[in-house]
Amino acid sequence: MAWRESYEIGVEEIDCQHRQLLVKLNEFFDACSNQQGREKIEETLKFLKDYTIEHFGSEEGLMNGIHFPELADHQKEHAEFVKTVLELEEQVKAKGVSVLTTIKLNRTLTDWLLNHINKCDRLIGEYMAQRKLQA
Ligand SMILES: [Fe+2]
Numbered sequence: 001m002a003w004r005e006s007y008e009i010g011v012e013e014i015d016c017q018h019r020q021l022l023v024k025l026n027e028f029f030d031a032c033s034n035q036q037g038r039e040k041i042e043e044t045l046k047f048l049k050d051y052t053i054e055h056f057g058s059e060e061g062l063m064n065g066i067h068f069p070e071l072a073d074h075q076k077e078h079a080e081f082v083k084t085v086l087e088l089e090e091q092v093k094a095k096g097v098s099v100l101t102t103i104k105l106n107r108t109l110t111d112w113l114l115n116h117i118n119k120c121d122r123l124i125g126e127y128m129a130q131r132k133l134q135a
Pocket of ligand 1: 059078116120121
């Protein structure tokens with residue numbers, strides 16, 4: 001999946017991180033669909049997990065700093081996604097990843113990410129723009 005300009009929310013730091021997140025996601029999917037071996041798949045998934053957690057942390061820090069009113073709901077969404085990734089990690093460790101699982105995963109994770117960026121993260125950008133706030 002490729003990054004598009006339309007995914008940008010207008011906060012450079014966050015847009016940058018989203019682009020990185022997509023890179024990590026693609027690296028994981030590549031490892032899965034090319035069946036690069038369990039070690040590589042686990043490694044790319046670990047990078048994806050670590051980066052996801054780091055990114056959510058910085059996004060939440062930003063929301064906190066600007067007193068973003070929907071912080072709690074937004075945090076809940078993040079927590080759910082982290083839980084999904086952690087469960088996925090368990091699954092991969094236990095059973096590896098089949099090509100079919102990869103296709104399903106690709107859809108689920110990518111859909112979640114794009115949907116989240118468009119619906120939730122975009123609100124942060126709008127809130128900051130309205131109040132002329134800087135990250
Ligand atoms: Fe977010």
